[in-house]
């Protein structure tokens with residue numbers, strides 16, 4: 001530990017064989033050397049830290065080796081090889097174009113190129129970050145590249161191939177280096193740990209490999225940091241602590257909560273994670289990755305796609321056995337939506353919480369949903385112990401403890417239209433109607449007075465009419481008074497917010513603007529089936545008035561058929577305020593010139 005040399009330097013490969021990954025590429029280079037078919041210029045492209053410069057150096061060494069061994073590898077023993085390895089060879093010339101990008105630098109390079117090598121056959125010029133050369137430097141270099149002396153070989157390396165001008169590209173043999181697989185990085189780190197006598201847990205190395213995102217240089221420097229941080233004992237717990245990675249235990253726990261529909265526990269878990277200083281986006285990203293790992297471990301064919309240790313795999317396999325692929329697929333989709341909306345969301349915590357609530361609902365919807373078109377039934381979000389019940393509705397408490405899982409769309413087929421009373425029925429008021437299927441009656445008995453949350457979904461066509469009428473009413477200031485017809489339905493404030501968000505997130509891409517608007521508004525539950533939204537100005541109010549019918553119908557699918565009446569209030573304070581935020585500034589701009597919205601949509605831009 002005392003004379004610890006940075007791993008990236010100490011374990012830099014010195015033969016093609018020891019280069020990690022990039023096998024196809026090194027084989028091609030070796031073949032070229034063996035057959036003596038060398039080009040004058042090569043272009044090595046690819047992400048940083050994947051071995052471009054390393055391969056260039058090995059290549060330079062091998063073609064100058066005095067006794068190359070079979071298979072196109074350098075002997076590492078002859079004078080030429082030794083001078084290369086000791087970095088005193090005059091046959092290799094490295095230029096970092098990032099800092100030496102002027103015409104003068106290239107001119108001095110051109111001078112150099114004319115002088116033949118002292119030992120070996122070739123002089124190799126490695127130009128790193130070649131895309132950084134100035135236009136004039138490129139032009140100066142092009143002349144040399146067009147007519148190089150027989151002993152000169154150029155290896156240009158770049159992370160940004162698209163910035164290389166075509167006249168250069170056409171004169172080079174191009175090699176594309178790929179990102180290094182996590183498994184390859186882990187194996188390499190393991191071998192270094194063994195050689196250095198460092199104790200390491202597989203999972204710890206996996207976290208390092210994943211963090212470095214296919215870049216070996218990063219992986220090695222992270223490895224070195226971790227070795228000094230943990231004093232030569234790389235354990236999973238120490239590594240996640242110092243790399244600020246969330247422990248996978250959280251994800252296993254969360255999945256258990258989701259499977260048992262323990263929404264409250266899931267929300268508490270999220271709170272714990274936030275209190276440890278983790279970002280909500282990291283958590284959701286991790287949940288998605290966990291669900292993905294469960295999905296691949298659920299099927300022996302895809303199991304090799306999992307990169308963790310065998311012990312961890314066993315845990316995944318056993319948890320995967322409790323999940324259906326359909327549920328996992330939906331969970332990944334929900335997490336993905338949350339990730340996509342995270343950046344633009346104003347209330348990021350609420351967004352993650354809503355996603356967790358939706359995840360906890362997955363086990364209910366699992367086998368009952370007919371491709372998303374059928375009515376969606378919600379589980380009670382909170383148990384009665386979680387939320388005090390109001391005395392005015394004595395039968396609700398009982399009802400919420402009824403097993404919600406028994407309510408499935410199959411048990412609640414849409415009854416013939418004739419059965420339906422004209423005005424909105426609530427289960428409490430609905431007398432048993434003759435001629436209805438028995439299953440329906442039974443499920444209603446089971447629900448008792450669950451109210452709007454579990455009310456039978458009605459057909460969209462039927463909902464269209466009353467909803468439009470509602471919208472018209474909503475415009476009137478007296479909207480609140482005109483609700484005498486509706487008995488208070490059991491839609492809770494939470495169910496309302498959830499239905500609002502679920503509907504907003506479900507809108508197609510073409511209605512993105514509405515989705516975005518809905519996401520920043522939190523509907524407030526009013527009397528009965530009424531609710532209020534507060535908007536900033538008349539323009540937005542008008543948009544919501546126009547969309548009210550659609551929103552009511554859409555939300556009813558998440559509320560078991562309940563049609564909610566939207567009341568729109570313009571936020572007086574917001575109008576009077578003169579310090580505008582970006583969104584407001586944009587609203588004003590757009591009011592003045594509607595074309596700007598067209599432009600925004602056309603370019604698919606978002607307000608941040």
Ligand SMILES: [Zn+2]
Nearest residue numbers: 065075078081
């Ligand atoms: Zn040699």
